[in-house]
Amino acid sequence: MSKLRYALYTGCTARESTPELLSSTMAVADKLGIELILLDEASCCGASHLQDFDEMLAYTLNARNICYAEKMGLKLVTICNTCQLNTAMTKHQLDKDPELKEKVNAKLAEVGLEYKGTSEVQHFLYALIQDYGLDKVREKVVTPLSDFNIAPFYGCHNIRPSELHEHSTGGENPYNPTSLDSLIEALEGNTVDYESKNKCCGFHVDLQAPQTSNALTGTALLDAIDNNADMIVTPCPLCQLNMDLKQHSAGKQLGRDIELPVLHMPQMVALALGCDEKSIGLKYNVTKATQFSK
Amino acid sequence: MIHTEEEVIKEVLHLNEEEHRPDFAHTRKVKVKVFRFNVETDYLPYYKTYEMKVSKDELILDLLNRIKWEHDGSFSYRRSCRHGICGACAIKVNGKAVLACKENAQDLVKIFGNELVFEPQSQKRAVKDMIIDKSDFWEKHAAVKPYVEATVDPRPTKETLMTPTKAEQFLESDYCIQCGACHYSCPALEVNEDYLGPAALVSAYRFTIDPRDEASEERLELTSQMGIGVWDCVKCNECVEACPKEINPIEKITKLHNMQFEQGIAKRNVATKHAEGFVRSIKKYGYLDEQDIVMYSEGLGVVKHMSEAIKMIKAGKIHPFDVMKKKMPRSKNLDEIQKLIKITQTNKL
Numbered sequence: 001m002s003k004l005r006y007a008l009y010t011g012c013t014a015r016e017s018t019p020e021l022l023s024s025t026m027a028v029a030d031k032l033g034i035e036l037i038l039l040d041e042a043s044c045c046g047a048s049h050l051q052d053f054d055e056m057l058a059y060t061l062n063a064r065n066i067c068y069a070e071k072m073g074l075k076l077v078t079i080c081n082t083c084q085l086n087t088a089m090t091k092h093q094l095d096k097d098p099e100l101k102e103k104v105n106a107k108l109a110e111v112g113l114e115y116k117g118t119s120e121v122q123h124f125l126y127a128l129i130q131d132y133g134l135d136k137v138r139e140k141v142v143t144p145l146s147d148f149n150i151a152p153f154y155g156c157h158n159i160r161p162s163e164l165h166e167h168s169t170g171g172e173n174p175y176n177p178t179s180l181d182s183l184i185e186a187l188e189g190n191t192v193d194y195e196s197k198n199k200c201c202g203f204h205v206d207l208q209a210p211q212t213s214n215a216l217t218g219t220a221l222l223d224a225i226d227n228n229a230d231m232i233v234t235p236c237p238l239c240q241l242n243m244d245l246k247q248h249s250a251g252k253q254l255g256r257d258i259e260l261p262v263l264h265m266p267q268m269v270a271l272a273l274g275c276d277e278k279s280i281g282l283k284y285n286v287t288k289a290t291q292f293s294k
Numbered sequence: 295m296i297h298t299e300e301e302v303i304k305e306v307l308h309l310n311e312e313e314h315r316p317d318f319a320h321t322r323k324v325k326v327k328v329f330r331f332n333v334e335t336d337y338l339p340y341y342k343t344y345e346m347k348v349s350k351d352e353l354i355l356d357l358l359n360r361i362k363w364e365h366d367g368s369f370s371y372r373r374s375c376r377h378g379i380c381g382a383c384a385i386k387v388n389g390k391a392v393l394a395c396k397e398n399a400q401d402l403v404k405i406f407g408n409e410l411v412f413e414p415q416s417q418k419r420a421v422k423d424m425i426i427d428k429s430d431f432w433e434k435h436a437a438v439k440p441y442v443e444a445t446v447d448p449r450p451t452k453e454t455l456m457t458p459t460k461a462e463q464f465l466e467s468d469y470c471i472q473c474g475a476c477h478y479s480c481p482a483l484e485v486n487e488d489y490l491g492p493a494a495l496v497s498a499y500r501f502t503i504d505p506r507d508e509a510s511e512e513r514l515e516l517t518s519q520m521g522i523g524v525w526d527c528v529k530c531n532e533c534v535e536a537c538p539k540e541i542n543p544i545e546k547i548t549k550l551h552n553m554q555f556e557q558g559i560a561k562r563n564v565a566t567k568h569a570e571g572f573v574r575s576i577k578k579y580g581y582l583d584e585q586d587i588v589m590y591s592e593g594l595g596v597v598k599h600m601s602e603a604i605k606m607i608k609a610g611k612i613h614p615f616d617v618m619k620k621k622m623p624r625s626k627n628l629d630e631i632q633k634l635i636k637i638t639q640t641n642k643l
Contacts, residue, residue, distance in 0.1 A: 012582040015623040017611040040626040043580040046572055048529050052551035053569040054641045060634050061576070085531075107638050111630040160531035161542070173405050174535055175390040195389075200481045200530035207591055208525050208565035215485040216528065245602055286605050 004131055006077040007069035007119070008036040009087065012044050013237040014079055020281025021237050024266040025079050025124060027279035031140060031270075032132060039076070041068045045086035047238075048157075048204060056103070062090035063104045064111075069119040076121045079266070081236035084123045085157035085164075091121050092164055122168040123158050125235040125265055129179055130170050134186040142274035145189035148291065150268065151229035152180035152191060153220065153243070154198050155236030174198055180235065180265065187272035194227040196220035203242040211253065217242050218250030221258050231289060235265040244286045261289035320350040324403055326357060328369070329413040331420045339420065341411075342366075348399045355383055355394040358412070358424070371424035378538060381473030385424050386413045391475035391536035415478035431474050434490050438498035438516065443509035460505050467500035467546055469539045476533035476543050482526055489526045490517065492533035492543035499546035502553065514559045517550050524550050525565035555641040562643060567591040570643040577635055580625025585612055 014022040029036045042065040044050075051058035065087065069076035078084040094101040095117045105114055122130075128137065159165060159174040166172075172179055177198050181191045202216030221243055224232050234240050244262040251258035263271075263285065270280045271292060282289050324346050331339035344365055346357060355373060362369045372382040376395045383394035388406040402410055412424065419426040476492040477483065483491040490498070498517050502510045517523040524547050533543040551569070554560040568591040575583040589596050606612045613621050625631060 012584065012623075015581060016584045017606065019611075041630075043625050043631045044572065044576050044582040046576075047582065049569045050572040050576075051548055052524075053555055053566075053572065053643070054639055055548065055552050056640065057573070057635065057638045060638045061631065064630065064634060107634055110637055111627075111633055113630070156530040156532075161534040175388065176405050200528050200532070202481075202528055204529040205482070205526060207568050207588065208520060208563075209482075209486065212482055212486050212526065212528065216481055245605060248601070284609050284611055286609050286611075 003033060003035055004127075005035040005037065005074055006127060007039045007072050007074040008124075009039045009042050009065060009069070009076050009078050009083060011078065011080040011083040011237070012047075013241065018237045018241060018264065018284065020267060020284040021079060021240075021264045023279040023281050024264060024270040024275065027275035028266045028269045028273060031273045031275060032128075032137070034127075034132065036077070037072065037074065039065065039068055041065075045083045047082050048086060051086070058086065059090050059093065059100070060104050060107045062087055063094060063115040064108060064113060066091060066119055066121065067108065067113045067115055070116055074119065075127070076119050077124050077127050078121065079124050079235075080238065081123065081155040081157035082238055084121070084168075088121045088164055088168065091117065120168065123235060125158070125179060125183065126169050126172075128269075129183065134182055137183070137269070138186045138188075141187055141272045143272055145184070145187045145268070145272050148189050148230045149192050149228050150184045150189040151194060151224035151227065151232045152177075152184060152197050153201070153224075153232045153234040153239055153262075154180055155234055155239040156200050158235060159198060180233065183265070183269070184233065187269065189268075189272075192224060192227050192229040194223045194229070196223040201236075201239040201242045203238040206242060206246075210249070213242065214246060214250040214253045217246050218254040218256075218258060221247060221250065221260055221262075222254065222256060225258070225260055229260065230291060231261040231263055233263045233265055233268045237264060240264050247287055259287060261285060261287050261291070263289060320400065321347050322400060322403060323408065324348045324399065325409045326361070327409060327411045328361060328423070329411075329417070329420070330369075330423055332423075333421050339417065348403070350398075350400050352399045353395055354385070354387060354392055354397045354399055354402070354412075357399055357410075358383070358385075358394055370422040379471055381471035384415055384473040384475050384478075384538070386415055386478075387411065389413075391415065391479045391538075393473060393475070393538040396538055415474055426478075428474055430487070431472070431477050431491075431493065434477070434494040435472065435497060437490065438494050438501070438513055439509050440494075440497040440501060442501060442504055442507045444506045445508065454506055456505060463503050464500060465545060465549070466539075466541055467496050467503070469541055470496050470500070471539060473538060475536040475538055476541075479532045479536035481530055481532060482528045486521070486526060488522045490522050492527075492547065495524060495527075495550060496541060496543045496546045499550055502550070511557070511559065514550065514554050514557060518554045518559055518561070520563060520565060524554070552641070555643065560643060564591045564593075564595065566643055567593075573635060573639060577632055579619075579622055580628050580631050581623050583619075583622060585614075 046058040154177045162174045184191045202213030206213040247258040326344045327341050358371050374380040374382040378396040388411050414420045414424045414426045483489050498513045502513045560566045571587045571590045
């Protein structure tokens with residue numbers, strides 16, 4: 001197999017409040033011999049809020065991001081579910097609606113760009129599974145995670161709407177997703193089966209409806225705790241932030257103590273592959289994963 | 295589905311006899327676990343399990359019928375049209391919202407394995423078995439004025455015509471059958487009973503976009519209210535997944551958001567500033583300034599985030615003394631982004 005190369009769309013969070021996501025992603029890619037080229041020209045995807053304010057602007061900025069992956073002739077790989085949704089949604093709308101594509105391209109032409117629709121858009125989780133292969137990941141494991149019960153938290157925007165993600169996820173069913181479970185198993189961890197694994201963390205209403213957000217985050221965390229999880233693992237930094245940071249306020253609202261480490265998917269893989277401590281970046285997690293401290 | 299004449303005759307003759315059921319090549323044994331509850335006699339719900347042979351053409355509605363007709367006559371559920379148009383038979387199977395008369399049973403076995411769990415759309419609203427009290431759904435529905443409000447000439451001399459372009463703008467929102475699948479799959483509604491929810495918001499969109507309607511402003515005002523309107527959608531896309539008519543409710547919610555800005559109905563509050571604030575950051579850096587967006591959206595309300603901010607500072611996630619924003623990432627070719635915003639942005643707050 002020739003070396004896998006991707007254009008990495010980091011999104012904002014990985015470059016700001018969750019630097020551990022970017023460093024662990026790069027470390028994992030390095031260990032597996034995957035080349036990730038940073039898409040430094042890219043802008044914010046609008047995080048599913050910009051489109052509420054100005055939909056056309058959101059399409060245009062997302063199309064511009066994809067243009068740069070197209071220029072390199074590479075697949076655009078995301079490490080945030082919401083980046084994945086917004087980028088894939090833009091691609092989907094532009095590819096099916098020539099009129100919209102033309103409108104967006106008229107704007108892009110002003111800055112010398114053209115959206116063609118030639119680059120695929122995929123979350124790193126699914127690139128690992130589909131392009132690299134879990135069997136090969138399994139071979140690279142140096143620290144099996146067999147001592148831990150790991151609760152997969154899929155995050156909405158990678159699995160819903162399923163029609164949009166079908167191709168990039170290889171047909172993941174949002175009512176019974178399995179990809180993250182299989183990854184945990186490939187790293188020899190014990191997967192925790194719990195109802196909340198495909199539910200919403202509430203991140204997107206955290207400012208305007210904190211009670212909704214806390215109730216959803218807290219319920220998912222407690223569900224994992226009640227099913228003997230030692231930690232949660234998620235491919236989405238927004239889920240990670242909400243679940244990691246809001247444990248106290250969610251616990252207060254729901255009347256129970258909540259303490260459970262929440263790891264980024266690449267942090268978990270990096271731990272199993274024996275990447276260095278600095279790139280795994282566990283010090284950036286608010287709820288400390290003490291299991292891994294030496 | 296085309297059957298041979300023989301198959302049809304067999305099916306008609308042996309409709310209710312399990313052993314003689316037409317054995318299409320792929321009959322499977324399925325365990326059906328069914329939620330049972332009678333609000334008048336039971337303290338708690340319980341489950342009953344039935345082993346059934348399920349042929350490849352049977353729908354969930356067929357299984358509901360067989361449970362009632364062959365096993366327990368007291369089993370209750372709603373059904374009417376059997377054509378996916380009345381919305382009565384909506385239930386959940388293994389947590390997935392389905393219209394029983396539209397959903398093939400073996401398709402669900404493929405997703406969930408040989409144990410199917412039948413539950414009402416909302417367990418806390420269960421009245422008897424699959425039947426729920428849907429009054430909350432209808433109250434929300436009624437609240438958005440789900441009808442065209444117009445001054446109509448009682449003796450019109452010509453038809454009110456609708457152009458194809460206008461009709462397309464409905465985005466099929468008029469296909470809604472009020473089954474409640476999206477409403478009872480919405481996690482925001484589950485924890486915030488005041489929220490109108492996806493079905494009512496689809497309805498609000500459907501009549502707001504109607505060129506004959508005169509209550510658009512009123513509906514946009516209502517759906518822009520914090521606590522009940524579009525800003526309480528958590529963006530989980532559960533409604534998109536649940537809708538048996540493929541209406542894509544969240545798309546209509548986004549359109550309502552847009553219309554509130556376009557028509558100047560959106561008031562300055564934490565939610566609208568949060569949406570608009572993205573442009574402010576992207577203009578400056580290309581990226582979202584995560585600290586600024588919280589401060590800008592909340593205004594003085596930012597103090598309630600203090601304890602979390604301190605946790606983030608301790609973990610090295612944010613840098614409060616970085617006033618020059620040296621740690622803030624900046625997109626390459628930022629001038630392109632700025633230009634695109636300038637020539638594309640149409641909405642204002």
